Amino acid sequence: MPNFSAMRRIACLTLAVPTALLAQTRASAPKAQAPRDSFALTAPLPADPAVKMGTLPNGIAYYIRKNAKPEKRAELRLVVNAGSILEDDDQRGLAHFVEHMAFNGTKSFAKNDIVKYLESIGVRFGADLNAYTSFDETVYILPVPTDSAGILDKSFRFLGDVASGVLFDSTEVVAERGVVLSEWRNGLGAGERLRDKQFPVIFKGSRYAERLPIGKPAILEGANPGPMRRFWRDWYRPDLMAVIAVGDADPAEVERLIRRTFAPIPPRTTKRARTLATVPPHDSTLVSIATDKELTSSSVGVLWKRPGRVARTVGDLRADLLDRLYNTMINQRFSELALKPETPFAGAGAGSGGFVRGSEFNSLDANAKEGKLLESLQALLTEAERVQRHGFLASELDRARTNLLRAYERAYTERDKTPSGAFVSAYIGHFLQGEAMPGIAFEYAAVQKLLPTVTVAEVNALAQARSGAANRVVTVTLPEKEGLRVPTEAEVRAVFGTVLAANIAPYAETVAEGALVASPPSPGRVVNERTIPAHNITEWTLANGVRVLVKPTDFNADQIQMTGWSPGGASMVSDQDVFKTSLTPVVIAQGGVGSFSTIDLRKKLTGKVAQVQPSIADLSEGVSGGASPRDLETLLQLTYLRLTAPRADSTVFKATMQQFETVLKNKDANPAAVFSDTVQVTLAGGHPRVRPLTLDMLQELKLDDMLAIYKERFSDAGDFTFVFVGNIDLAVLKPLAEQWLGSLPSSGRKETPRDVGPKQFTGTIDKQVRKGIAPQSQTALLLAGVGPWSREEAYVLSSLGELLEMRLLDRLRESLGGTYSVNVSTGFSRRPRQEWQVVISYGSAPEKADTMFAAVQQELDSLRRVPPTAAEVERVREQQRRELEVARKQNGYWVGAIRSRAENGDPLDAIGGEEQQFASLTPETLAAAAKRYLHEANRARFVLLPEKP
Known part of the structure; x- marks a missing residue:
């Protein structure tokens, strides 16, 4: 079944489709009209006065808006009103290929120079710097800092080159073929095969049925500069382009840079008509x-x-x-x-x-x-x-x-708290x-x-x-x-x-009456209060043992985030019950709370912004949620009900089991699912607590058993800690915390999670999984070991992973053309055991799987033997520093930071210190870390290959 709402998102990245709600002409309501006439149905929608719009003499449009969220950042876009729908027959897929070539050499930037420059100022390639090609448009995406002289100038210069100076060097075109083909290969599978059957029906009689942005592999394999340059010359022209800049920068300076960069681009005297494709109507189904x-x-x-x-x-x-x-x-x-x-x-x-x-x-x-x-x-x-x-x-x-x-x-x-990126799609849609x-x-x-x-x-x-x-x-x-x-x-x-x-009866409904909590509990009280001035954190200890940590912020006007947990989790249940425990929060939450079913609860919460969901992890159980400040009491009431009044609904339980069955019946037909299960089970070494869910296991689930597990985990709040971050008035929250958290039942239970999970794998594992018919391969490479944990050591390992990802992306994608993307993730666990892992994953053609693995091993060896350059380390540090600048102005960062310290018993005033860590990162520290972590003493390699070689 096609996802109709996402049909324009078929090429490189997600396309944020503008909605009709944001559509607008350039006209404004006449100033002479009375205010009440502004909302007459025939009145034109006005232009947002915060946006400066204009058109350069050559036809390039521009949109500028000053916005300080996030601070010291701007979102830049170059929008080209041309996509795959305009390709000639010999250009199928080359609109998208042109997008790739913009990053492979322009008149001002040699191959990858813009990528390296932007990475050096904290912009990650792929995650931040990117582009997408759709049927009808191509958009280049640059989120950049604005606090350093020259960054905006250089960024606009690159976008100006995309508009007027892409080189299309034949050597680079040939090298990029493999990258584009890898992106095509990533899209293969059941969804692609179904799409190829459905699109000719959905788009019957339309050019859209035959112009998918990813194109034809035969054309991509032989792509050369001629047809590519022709597409760029025909459609990358001033009258089809717009520049968008939203962010924390002086609009006058931004406009000056736009005019200086883009105005000299000459208009085209000869133009191909930019026609619009249609989807013809049809009378029958x-x-x-x-x-x-x-x-x-x-x-x-x-x-x-x-x-x-x-x-x-x-x-x-x-x-x-x-x-x-x-x-x-x-x-x-x-x-x-x-x-x-x-x-x-x-x-x-x-x-x-x-x-x-x-x-x-x-x-x-x-x-x-x-x-x-x-x-x-x-x-x-x-x-x-x-x-x-x-x-x-x-x-x-x-x-x-x-x-x-x-x-x-x-x-x-x-x-006034809206991030700059949220405005961009409206301006793209307007243009x-x-x-x-x-x-x-x-x-x-x-x-x-x-x-x-x-x-x-x-x-x-x-x-x-x-x-x-x-x-x-x-x-x-x-x-x-x-x-x-x-x-x-x-x-x-x-x-x-x-x-x-059919005879179809009218819809009938019932609405549950009464308060969310029928009989409010007697409130508890705060018995101890202290503050952590360094981070404006207030700590309350309630008489029942519940600990509450609160950090008021002004990052968002209408947001409060909450998390609460107690130690124990699934580690406290038997091996045979652990899979039941993992499903229990979902099943019980589906039943509603108190006297309200899920359906009744939705109706009861009409007009309110508050939600709380339970979870049981390996080492803890807890709840998480959020609310608007005005619905703070509802958030606390829902938390109280989740812990004290879970609702077991046998009818909903049966329906939920059927939904699980629908997912599981054919799960093993999916190559990715089989691959994931194989990796999980192999690394666990047959441990009884690691079992992929099956239909047979579903038969073991009983609602009464799951409710008992839920109550056993949540019924004693004596060792619970809650964290609240957001637009919070302490004077408002304190009595609510006493009422709804201070009244939670407590026997003084203090649990310590057990070490019952599988041990870290040791030795060498090489495993192939043959599944699927598409000519694609996926590799997961793991390096693992044990060692003393420290926050500093975990940081160094994480930084090493970032450096390795940069190296592998350059080697596997840019040099070899063997993959579209590479992901390197690291982890250093502190509890229940101090262990670390490095995970490297990438896709490739099946016949190149061994070659790619050999290249990865060479890069690992290189990092072990030769220290990274100072420039490489600076790129890592700058990206970390820039991301931290933004993160510290988000409530989620503080929820995570406070929980991490509190859960591990660390002092809360020690939150932060990242700048000192960044300063301590040197080529020498990373070189030493590479020797500690990038060895293959414990190495597991898993490769997914098609069923038939």
Whole structure:
């Protein structure tokens, strides 16, 4: 089943598709109008006054916005209104290849010079510096610091080169073929094969069916500069480009740099027409039925195509609100159905949006239980038909409207805390399609006026656009396996008639009454209080033993994050029960809390922003969640209920087990799943606590047993610690903590986690896994050992991993062209044993797996023998320093830092000190670390290869 909402995300990276909500023309409401007329349905959506827009004489557009979140950073983009849809027949895949070549040599930067420069100022290649190519556009992404002279100038110079000075050196083109082919290879598998069967149906008669951005391997294998340069010359031209700069920089200086860099680019006197591809309408339903031997589940989708809409007026904004309300309400019904064992699907949903330029969709999708495809299609259509015949209830609309308004309210509250990257997609959409960008202040004011005027009848009327045979496509996918019958097209079509002829009753609901906590407990009290001035942390000890750590921040206006834990976890249960323990939090949380089922709880929390979820890890159990400051008490109440009033729901339990079965029945058809399980079991050496979940193991699960495990782990809060970080008023939180945390039951239990898990592997392991039919390979290489842990040593190991990743990316990708990406991760455990690991993973062509491994070994040997250069070490340090600058202004960083210190018994005033660690990192320290950690005394190599050589 295609993910319709992501069809524009097919090339390199995720494409943030602009929504109609943000669409905008350049026009502003006339100043003479009265304010009330600004929200008339015919009124144009105004331009956000915070954005400076302009067009250079050569046709290049620009967008500039000053925004100080994060500080000392800017998000730069070069947007090219050209993608794979414009390729000639001999250029299939070369629009994307051009994007790669922009990083392989321009008139101002030799191969990879821009990558190395940006890495030297703290920008990671891939994670930060990147680009993507879609059907209709190509976007270059540069997030850069702004606090050093020359960085913006050099960054704009690179983007200017992309627009006017890519070299297309033939040697570099040949070298890059392997990288692009590796990216193509990464996309192979069941999803790719199903897409190739479905797209000709979904895009019937459209050029979109034959212009996937990744292109044709035959063309990529023989790619040469000629056709590539022709694409760049035809489509990388000023009238098709825009520059976007959002961040903590002087707008006047940014505009000066843009003009100086881009204005000299000459306009084109001869231009190929930039035509727009279309998706032709059709009167009847199209059906695609596809199977694949590696598919792990069955799915069915119904798609109604429609012409694309560009919002220009307040009325257009209102129409978008109606769409969102409809989808919210019907999705709520689908989620309720998924909690019933008799429902034929494990999950379902409705959506709307755009998937290619000028074409949008409404959709219904379901993940069917095995053998229940036609029944799932009938259930989807029945619910849609129920809305069409009987409509939604007024109570459903009230809840959806309240939650949508609250979402806008939160966005408005955070308007001065919004990260720069969040603005970029709106400006891209404005340039490419004229999509609105009125800004949150106007949108929130408009929504406050518009939402109360929406009626149930109006939302119900939208059901007409989600019915009928015209422009309808049905997609059916299922595993290719013995005994699983494939439905015929006639059977699929017959379901529509069955639903239309059926007697469908109106939707009915019940809403649970009463307070979230029926009988509030007697509050406890704070018996000890102290502060850690260095980090503005307050510590309370409650009479029941609960410890509370609080750090107020102003990083976000409408956010509080919370985590709570106690030592013990799964280590305290028997070997045979450990897998039950890992599933227990999910199963019990699905039942709701107290007297409220999951469905009732969702309704009860309408308009509130608060959620808490339980978890049981190896060494601890706990809860995590967050809330808006105004819903802080609800956060504490939910925490109290999660610990004291778990709700075991036998009906939901049965439905949840069926959902697990749907996932597990064909899991072993997935090569990645088989590979992962093999790595896990092999490294554990057959330890009984490491068992991949199977259908047979599901039969051992009993709800009463899981509830008993849950209560045993959570019923005694005496050794719990809670951390709260965010926009917190201590005077407000303290009595709430006394009421809801101070009243938690406690017997004074103090647990110490047991060391019961598998030991670190030793020796040499070489294992091949033959699974899958695609010509692709995946390698996981592990180095391991034991040694004394220290925070400094863990930091050095992590830094060594970063250096190694840089080296391997340069060797395996840039020099050998053998892979698209390399990942190196490190870990140094402190509890229950002091052990370390280095994990290296990468993909390649199957026939190159051994060659790539030999290259990795050579790089390991090189780092052991020769110290890294000072420049390499500086690149590592600068990236760490820049990331820390941003992280320290985020609540999540402090939640993690405080928990790490508190959980390990370290002093809280010792948080920080990273700058001293950075300063201590030298070529000599990394060279010594390479000798300690990059040896192969304990080495495991796992290689996933196709079934047939």
